[in-house]
Amino acid sequence: MRSTLVLGLAVLSAFAACATSEEPRKQLPAAGGTAGSGGSPGDGGGAGGCVGNGASAGNGASAGNGASSGAGATTGTCVGGAAGAAGSGGGPPVCNDADKRCQHEFKYPAANEAKVEVRGDFAADGWTVGVPLAKSGSEWKAQVEVPWGSDVQYKFVLDGTKWVTDPNNPAKVPDGVGGENSLVAAPKCGNFTCVPPITGTFDWRDGVLYFVFVDRFLDGDTSNNGSAIPGVEAPAAYQGGDWAGVRKKIQDGYFSDLGVNVLWLTAPMDNPNQAGWGTDGHQYSAYHGYWPQNLDKAEEHFGSLADLKALVSEAHAKDIRVILDYAMNHVHSSSPVYAQHPDWFWPLDFGGKKCVCGEGCGWEGPDAKRCWFRDYLPDFDFTKPAARKYSIDNAIQWIKDTGIDGFRLDAVKHIEDAWVTELRARVKADVESQSGEHFYMVGETFTGDRDAIKYYVDPSTKLDGQFDFPLRAKAVAALLTRSAPLTDLESFLASNDGYYGAGVMSTFIGNHDVPRSIHFAADQPVWGNEWADGKDKAWSALPSLPSGSSAFERLANAYTLIFTLRGVPLLYYGDEIGMAGGGDPDNRRPMQWSGLTPAQTGLLAHVKKLTQIRAAHPALRRGTRTSLATTADTLAYKMQHNADSVYVLINRSDGAQTVGGVPNGSWDDLLSGSKVTGPSISVPARSARVLVASP
Ligand SMILES: [Ca+2]
Numbered sequence: 108m109r110s111t112l113v114l115g116l117a118v119l120s121a122f123a124a125c126a127t128s129e130e131p132r133k134q135l136p137a138a139g140g141t142a143g144s145g146g147s148p149g150d151g152g153g154a155g156g157c158v159g160n161g162a163s164a165g166n167g168a169s170a171g172n173g174a175s176s177g178a179g180a181t182t183g184t185c186v187g188g189a190a191g192a193a194g195s196g197g198g199p200p201v202c203n204d205a206d207k208r209c210q211h212e213f214k215y216p217a218a219n220e221a222k223v224e225v226r227g228d229f230a231a232d233g234w235t236v237g238v239p240l241a242k243s244g245s246e247w248k249a250q251v252e253v254p255w256g257s258d259v260q261y262k263f264v265l266d267g268t269k270w271v272t273d274p275n276n277p278a279k280v281p282d283g284v285g286g287e288n289s290l291v292a293a294p295k296c297g298n299f300t301c302v303p304p305i306t307g308t309f310d311w312r313d314g315v316l317y318f319v320f321v322d323r324f325l326d327g328d329t330s331n332n333g334s335a336i337p338g339v340e341a342p343a344a345y346q347g348g349d350w351a352g353v354r355k356k357i358q359d360g361y362f363s364d365l366g367v368n369v370l371w372l373t374a375p376m377d378n379p380n381q382a383g384w385g386t387d388g389h390q391y392s393a394y395h396g397y398w399p400q401n402l403d404k405a406e407e408h409f410g411s412l413a414d415l416k417a418l419v420s421e422a423h424a425k426d427i428r429v430i431l432d433y434a435m436n437h438v439h440s441s442s443p444v445y446a447q448h449p450d451w452f453w454p455l456d457f458g459g460k461k462c463v464c465g466e467g468c469g470w471e472g473p474d475a476k477r478c479w480f481r482d483y484l485p486d487f488d489f490t491k492p493a494a495r496k497y498s499i500d501n502a503i504q505w506i507k508d509t510g511i512d513g514f515r516l517d518a519v520k521h522i523e524d525a526w527v528t529e530l531r532a533r534v535k536a537d538v539e540s541q542s543g544e545h546f547y548m549v550g551e552t553f554t555g556d557r558d559a560i561k562y563y564v565d566p567s568t569k570l571d572g573q574f575d576f577p578l579r580a581k582a583v584a585a586l587l588t589r590s591a592p593l594t595d596l597e598s599f600l601a602s603n604d605g606y607y608g609a610g611v612m613s614t615f616i617g618n619h620d621v622p623r624s625i626h627f628a629a630d631q632p633v634w635g636n637e638w639a640d641g642k643d644k645a646w647s648a649l650p651s652l653p654s655g656s657s658a659f660e661r662l663a664n665a666y667t668l669i670f671t672l673r674g675v676p677l678l679y680y681g682d683e684i685g686m687a688g689g690g691d692p693d694n695r696r697p698m699q700w701s702g703l704t705p706a707q708t709g710l711l712a713h714v715k716k717l718t719q720i721r722a723a724h725p726a727l728r729r730g731t732r733t734s735l736a737t738t739a740d741t742l743a744y745k746m747q748h749n750a751d752s753v754y755v756l757i758n759r760s761d762g763a764q765t766v767g768g769v770p771n772g773s774w775d776d777l778l779s780g781s782k783v784t785g786p787s788i789s790v791p792a793r794s795a796r797v798l799v800a801s802p
């Protein structure tokens with residue numbers, strides 16, 4: 108059926124220099140290399156105007172109030188000057204060409220017809236739903252919104268039955284059925300309007316995200332487990348988790364109890380049953396899903412497409428949204444699309460060297476887009492329109508086939524920008540126009556360089572947000588390893604709060620590419636460097652669960668931070684109970700479903716409290732942050748949105764600390780349930796208080 112090009116194991120094993128599993132981690136910043144001064148170009152400025160104006164923009168302050176904020180955006184298109192006033196700084200509206208609309212006046216000379224309408228491709232339903240013209244003296248006229256810069260074909264319909272071209276417009280094109288259509292060629296206008304972003308019924312700033320690593324979560328159907336792939340040891344092998352298992356946990360209410368309302372699932376595309384070598388001398392299976400082989404098929408280890416659809420439906424029934432990991436940078440060398448269209452991929456040979464990222468080619472700079480992650484992972488050349496179309500068609504098909512609500516996009520900085528901007532345009536045209544809901548797209552750019560991350564953040568043309576790796580590093584250093592004072596974290600936050608403009612970033616402490624968070628939080632941290640990849644403890648000398656409760660309390664403090672800041676907080680599966688694990692693949696151990704220690708149970712209860720508090724207080728999801736008192740060991744800030752004020756006091760030290768700066772009066776601590784009195788409040792060792800004024 109297919110003449111796939113398979114790199115045999117002999118070839119792979121001879122090439123043992125490729126990195127570990129699916130996606131080698133890119134560069135780490137030079138120590139602390141994130142500082143970057145605030146006020147980067149275009150902050151605010153770019154957010155002004157029409158689309159992406161205050162309406163759905165990050166800071167709710169101007170966006171109207173909580174619950175259904177962004178509602179302002181649905182008030183219709185905003186026109187030139189008016190939009191500028193609504194945004195920051197006046198001027199023409201800001202949107203990409205695909206969202207611009209021009210007013211075009213259609214005119215037809217009046218004779219003795221009773222009615223005239225215009226039909227055409229100015230709108231999705233423009234050929235079936237006409238726009239009536241109004242008679243004005245000797246002419247019929249109508250102002251119709253047409254897309255900026257793309258050809259518009261049209262006809263007039265007289266008295267509901269007679270289709271004619273425009274007698275006053277010589278521009279005509281064949282209509283495909285033997286006649287002609289009149290043509291407005293690529294209309295452009297100075298006074299364009301912008302189509303508003305669709306905000307739908309869910310505001311993504313309210314999201315609490317949970318990353319389900321499907322293969323490692325729960326085996327809900329042993330019939331799909333397949334057989335072992337020779338040469339692959341258990342930690343890098345398929346372990347049975349599947350969509351049926353995830354669905355079961357949705358049904359059981361696990362996520363609802365946790366306060367999670369968005370699930371991120373590992374990539375669903377069919378991967379090969381084949382081993383690939385890592386740089387660590389171990390062979391890996393494709394349990395992670397990042398080696399797409401048959402892009403239009405579901406991975407059989409996880410179930411069928413119907414199983415995935417059922418999972419999504421089950422989630423929706425519980426008011427939980429689902430986003431899928433989508434790996435677009437490359438395919439596996441056994442993929443039919445690579446065999447059929449080798450010209451859609453960057454050649455591995457690059458002037459006599461093998462262009463593998465970090466080997467013959469660099470991870471950064473001009474090679475970053477074209478380098479292959481492995482010599483068995485051909486890299487799409489998205490400068491080729493046909494390759495782009497194929498890939499984006501596939502992404503759109505997955506959305507349509509499954510009913511998902513968003514994508515987590517892998518390795519964004521390794522793909523050509525046109526893929527991202529075209530996907531956004533297609534999502535608007537093909538998905539959001541049908542669903543009426545905003546399709547959330549969050550990207551991964553593994554770096555401490557905020558500008559590199561921000562480059563892709565633009566909800567109207569690129570991504571809604573990205574994972575906030577720089578924040579994660581600062582939080583780990585200040586709250587878990589305690590290698591930097593909390594004053595460092597505060598100064599970082601001060602510049603980070605508005606850094607991504609209208610973006611809806613995802614904040615996190617741990618993920619599948621770094622060692623389990625709990626080990627950074629141990630009394631003696633297993634890794635002192637917050638950027639450690641843990642590969643020294645990935646296959647042997649594996650870390651075990653810390654004893655006692657102190658590490659869990661420190662991790663709880665880190666969650667208090669991200670659950671009281673704006674952004675979509677992410678929980679990596681098992682981190683809600685502080686699961687143990689070193690570097691990849693040890694950080695992907697099977698989910699622990701029973702036998703929790705008291706410290707694990709305490710952490711889980713803390714996370715549930717945080718999600719409840721966050722859900723109840725728009726200040727935490729929309730608010731403006733104001734720093735209160737900060738010391739090396741304590742961090743205190745106020746979050747405010749309209750009438751909602753919440754004070755957050757965090758103490759990382761091993762003794763109680765008194766935190767000042769809270770107003771006089773009586774306060775309820777939402778975490779402990781106790782009452783305290785300002786302005787100076789004692790916070791016990793390794794804990795936090797989240798305060799609201801006592802009624
Ligand atoms: Ca299974």
Ligand SMILES: [Ca+2]
Nearest residue numbers: 377378379407
């Ligand atoms: Ca497969």
Ligand SMILES: [Ca+2]
Nearest residue numbers: 476477486521
């Ligand atoms: Ca690439």
